[in-house]
Amino acid sequence: xxxxxxxxxxxxxxxxxxxxxxxxxxxxxxxxxxxxxxxxxxxxxxxxxxxxxxxxxxxxxxxxxxxxxxxxxxxxxxxxxxxxxxxxxxxxxxxxxxxxxxxxxxxxxxxxxxxxxxxxxxxxxxxxxxxxxxxxxxxxxxxxxxxxxxxxxxxxxxxxxxxxxxxxxxxxxxxxxxxxxxxxxxxxxxxxxxxxxxxxxxxxxxxxxxxxxxxxxxx
Amino acid sequence: xxxxxxxxxxxxxxxxxxxxxxxxxxxxxxxxxxxxxxxxxxxxxxxxxxxxxxxxxxxxxxxxxxxxxxxxxxxxxxxxxxxxxxxxxxxxxxxxxxxxxxxxxxxxxxxxxxxxxxxxxxxxxxxxxxxxxxxxxxxxxxxxxxxxxxxxxxxxxxxxxxxxxxxxxxxxxxxxxxxxxxxxxxxxxxxxxxxxxxxxxxxxxxxxxxxxxxxxxxxxxxxxxxxxxxxxxxxxxxxxxxxxxxxxxxxxxxxxxxxxxxxxxxxxxxxxxxxxxxxxxxxxxxxxxxxxxxxxxxxxxxxxxxxxxxxxxxxxxxxxxxxxxxxxxxxxxxxxxx
Numbered sequence: 001x002x003x004x005x006x007x008x009x010x011x012x013x014x015x016x017x018x019x020x021x022x023x024x025x026x027x028x029x030x031x032x033x034x035x036x037x038x039x040x041x042x043x044x045x046x047x048x049x050x051x052x053x054x055x056x057x058x059x060x061x062x063x064x065x066x067x068x069x070x071x072x073x074x075x076x077x078x079x080x081x082x083x084x085x086x087x088x089x090x091x092x093x094x095x096x097x098x099x100x101x102x103x104x105x106x107x108x109x110x111x112x113x114x115x116x117x118x119x120x121x122x123x124x125x126x127x128x129x130x131x132x133x134x135x136x137x138x139x140x141x142x143x144x145x146x147x148x149x150x151x152x153x154x155x156x157x158x159x160x161x162x163x164x165x166x167x168x169x170x171x172x173x174x175x176x177x178x179x180x181x182x183x184x185x186x187x188x189x190x191x192x193x194x195x196x197x198x199x200x201x202x203x204x205x206x207x208x209x210x211x212x213x214x215x216x217x218x219x
Numbered sequence: 220x221x222x223x224x225x226x227x228x229x230x231x232x233x234x235x236x237x238x239x240x241x242x243x244x245x246x247x248x249x250x251x252x253x254x255x256x257x258x259x260x261x262x263x264x265x266x267x268x269x270x271x272x273x274x275x276x277x278x279x280x281x282x283x284x285x286x287x288x289x290x291x292x293x294x295x296x297x298x299x300x301x302x303x304x305x306x307x308x309x310x311x312x313x314x315x316x317x318x319x320x321x322x323x324x325x326x327x328x329x330x331x332x333x334x335x336x337x338x339x340x341x342x343x344x345x346x347x348x349x350x351x352x353x354x355x356x357x358x359x360x361x362x363x364x365x366x367x368x369x370x371x372x373x374x375x376x377x378x379x380x381x382x383x384x385x386x387x388x389x390x391x392x393x394x395x396x397x398x399x400x401x402x403x404x405x406x407x408x409x410x411x412x413x414x415x416x417x418x419x420x421x422x423x424x425x426x427x428x429x430x431x432x433x434x435x436x437x438x439x440x441x442x443x444x445x446x447x448x449x450x451x452x453x454x455x456x457x458x459x460x461x462x463x464x465x466x467x468x469x470x471x472x473x474x475x476x477x478x479x480x481x482x483x484x485x486x487x488x489x490x491x492x493x494x495x496x497x498x499x500x501x502x503x504x505x506x507x508x509x510x511x512x513x514x515x516x517x518x519x520x521x522x523x524x525x526x527x528x529x530x531x532x533x534x535x536x537x538x539x540x541x542x543x544x545x546x547x548x549x550x551x552x553x554x555x556x557x
Binding site: 014015017059061062065068103105106109154 | 421
């Protein structure tokens with residue numbers, strides 16, 4: 001099995017989406033896509049996420065392709081579940097969006113893919129989202145985590161409005177607030193500055209962050 | 220020595236009277252003339268007015284044309300947003316589906332208000348500042364232009380899933396690039412600066428970069444003047460081997476995270492290093508910190524004959540106190556007066 005995971009990992013490093021999907025298709029013929037997710041894709045994502053967080057020779061193309069691979073496998077699992085009428089448990093509910101004035105959507109879309117792959121129900125509000133829209137949606141869908149993304153420093157400072165909105169409505173501790181984007185890696189102090197409950201160094205690691213934040217909500 | 224003599228003496232490894240200074244203060248000119256950004260990024264006269272003040276107040280040796288790559292996207296019909304406190308940003312790319320690539324009107328874009336804005340800004344700066352100053356025309360390279368037309372994710376997708384279609388698009392964006400750089404030089408640009416917003420180690424693998432740059436030698440040899448490659452917020456060193464022998468490339472703006480001694484080793488043709496004080500940090504750092512960082516850079520590479528002190532990364536933020544910028548030049552002068 002270690003060989004299988006290592007071979008699959010190389011597709012991530014080479015940003016080879018078609019190769020990865022063909023590999024999983026072949027493997028799933030004898031097993032299932034569901035099993036491929038837990039036995040191959042998730043451990044590989046974890047390994048890749050750690051590399052992305054700790055080394056600087058991982059790039060967006062590789063991360064993006066990893067997200068697309070996860071998305072494609074997720075679709076196949078959905079079909080598989082539909083055919084066999086299997087219900088799956090939802091890990092948690094999250095609301096995502098790029099903060100007011102920010103239009104750098106790629107990172108957010110990748111977080112959406114990885115969270116969905118990990119069983120989260122994700123409501124992606126898109127770009128240029130106001131603080132009150134994040135909080136309104138989180139209340140509407142009973143989300144435990146709001147995830148806001150920004151690339152530029154100026155836009156990231158708008159995120160403090162989400163903290164204020166949560167505080168003003170008495171929702172602190174009930175809905176957690178995660179932030180992400182390049183600027184938070186460059187300026188780690190910004191996480192506290194905007195009053196966030198946490199950040200992740202990349203889209204893959206966002207899953208662990210959201211899981212931890214949800215645990216805090218649940219106590 | 221005037222600025223243009225100082226900069227070219229540096230590039231040609233000749234005697235220079237002092238280290239040249241490059242400040243990415245494209246945006247900052249708006250602050251100095253108190254100009255709303257929706258005017259600054261659409262009216263060449265306002266931009267020129269702002270940069271004249273940059274030249275007078277901050278005394279750099281290099282003045283930049285507008286540093287806003289999304290405007291090139293707008294030339295094709297992509298939607299941008301102009302903010303109150305930062306350069307324009309891409310909001311909605313014109314290409315929604317890959318098939319839309321075929322409908323892109325390169326001729327119309329070349330004659331657009333946005334391209335005219337860049338060219339008239341350069342022409343206005345040359346008329347106003349005379350022949351003594353380096354005017355650097357910031358242009359989008361053919362590999363990054365698709366990002367402004369279809370978005371980063373979609374461009375990555377196309378490159379990785381349909382290389383033939385991607386290459387067809389690069390051929391078109393390459394022709395556009397040559398036409399725009401021609402216009403920039405004709406208008407009075409001393410050099411063109413190409414921010415590597417796509418081909419850099421945070422975005423693509425080195426294999427993708429090598430593949431994309433296969434024809435760059437031929438392309439860059441057709442550019443009518445000197446080219447400066449700008450690291451644009453990502454480390455340059457990992458990809459310097461790819462860039463090292465490109466024709467007409469006389470200098471590199473390194474990133475603040477690049478180890479400059481490594482940069483020097485990798486530039487086997489003795490190209491000029493520009494950098495590497497992080498420009499966006501000037502807003503938050505104190506004068507003392509900026510001065511210390513400036514000295515640290517000078518200690519590392521100030522002795523290098525092919526070195527220009529410059530800010531790296533993006534534009535100096537609008538709300539940066541002017542004293543935080545002026546302290547750079549003061550520190551450099553004091554350092555060499557010791």
